[in-house]
Amino acid sequence: xxxxxxxxxxxxxxxxxxxxxxxxxxxxxxxxxxxxxxxxxxxxxxxxxxxxxxxxxxxxxxxxxxxxxxxxxxxxxxxxxxxxxxxxxxxxxxxxxxxxxxxxxxxxxxxxxxxxxxxxxxxxxxxxxxxxxxxxxxxxxxxxxxxxxxxxxxxxxxxxxxxxxxxxxxxxxxxxxxxxxxxxxxxxxxxxxxxxxxxxxxxxxxxxxxxxxxxxxxxxxxxxxxxxxxxxxxxxxxxxxxxxxxx
Ligand SMILES: [Zn+2]
Ligand SMILES: [Zn+2]
Numbered sequence: 001x002x003x004x005x006x007x008x009x010x011x012x013x014x015x016x017x018x019x020x021x022x023x024x025x026x027x028x029x030x031x032x033x034x035x036x037x038x039x040x041x042x043x044x045x046x047x048x049x050x051x052x053x054x055x056x057x058x059x060x061x062x063x064x065x066x067x068x069x070x071x072x073x074x075x076x077x078x079x080x081x082x083x084x085x086x087x088x089x090x091x092x093x094x095x096x097x098x099x100x101x102x103x104x105x106x107x108x109x110x111x112x113x114x115x116x117x118x119x120x121x122x123x124x125x126x127x128x129x130x131x132x133x134x135x136x137x138x139x140x141x142x143x144x145x146x147x148x149x150x151x152x153x154x155x156x157x158x159x160x161x162x163x164x165x166x167x168x169x170x171x172x173x174x175x176x177x178x179x180x181x182x183x184x185x186x187x188x189x190x191x192x193x194x195x196x197x198x199x200x201x202x203x204x205x206x207x208x209x210x211x212x213x214x215x216x217x218x219x220x221x222x223x224x225x226x227x228x229x230x231x232x233x234x235x236x237x238x239x240x241x242x243x244x245x246x247x
Contacts (some may be wrong), residue, residue: 001026001148001247003174004046005213007039008239010180010192011063014217017241018042019063022155022176026148029053029126033144033155040067040074042241049074050082053126055115057090058157059141060097065090068115069102075114085116091140092119120144133168135159136190143168151247154207158214160190161197169205174247176239177201178214179224195224199231213239 002025007018013036021039023046024031030047032055043049049071057065068088075082088094095117099107120142122131131145137158143165145154154169156162156177169175180192193201195212202210210232212224221238229236 001146001151001153003153003176003245003247005239005241005243006032006042006046007036008213008215008241009063010178010214010216010219012216013037013063019066020058020214021067023047024128024146024153027127029128031056031125031128031146033146034058034064034157035067035071036063037066040070045242048078048080050078050080052086054087054089056120056125056130056144057088057094058144058155059137059139060091060094061139061158062101064158065094065098066101068098072102072111072114085112085114087125088115088117089120089125090117091142093140094119131168133162133164135162135165138191145169145172153247154205156193156198156201158192160188160193162201166201166204169201169207172205172207174209174211174245175202175205175207176211176213179212179228180214180216180219182219182223183227185219195227196231198224199228199236202228202232202234202236207234209235211237211239211245 004023006021009017018038019036022033132142177198179195179198
């Protein structure tokens with residue numbers, strides 16, 4: 001399984017990275033996890049939008065889904081036409097969220113000819129076994145587990161501390177975990193985590209490797225890694241835009 005970081009800047013795009021977006025590939029199947037501000041741009045370095053097999057959204061905050069509005073233009077006005085719709089799997093309300101953000105005046109026509117909307121559930125998606133767990137964020141949000149063969153990647157999406165995330169990530173090879181808050185940020189429950197909390201979740205889940213992500217432009221990835229490493233004895237690093245991981 002190959003993981004490519006399309007964007008990893010937390011809450012908004014930063015000077016060196018789009019907002020959240022990840023490409024997960026196995027056997028030429030291309031799964032996109034989240035597509036925040038700017039992530040459609042970097043996606044095109046790796047795959048044409050027409051050739052993506054499925055898009056899975058952790059939640060409907062703009063920094064995780066808003067580039068689906070630009071995706072419409074790629075599919076409608078690009079030179080190539082796609083056979084069939086792209087499955088877009090997201091929380092209840094995804095279709096309305098994306099259609100409204102794309103163009104409130106065009107909602108009547110909808111986007112159903114381009115996207116096949118559904119809600120997340122555990123099951124097979126191409127070569128992947130996918131499981132989801134509801135996590136703790138101000139809107140409905142999911143952590144996502146993607147397995148191929150005996151390899152497993154778990155992505156936290158956005159969440160505060162979450163026992164469900166620990167359960168979902170139990171024994172995973174890689175936990176891609178948000179670490180939005182700096183140590184001295186005011187603590188807000190059920191919103192985001194610190195690097196230390198990401199490390200604690202990785203330790204409790206017994207994963208092999210932790211990649212912290214979703215650090216906003218005003219915080220430091222290095223601090224998030226240092227904090228996480230103090231709480232987790234396995235490999236820790238920060239997601240970097242464009243990084244490719246073999247899992
Ligand atoms: Zn976010
Ligand atoms: Zn969010």
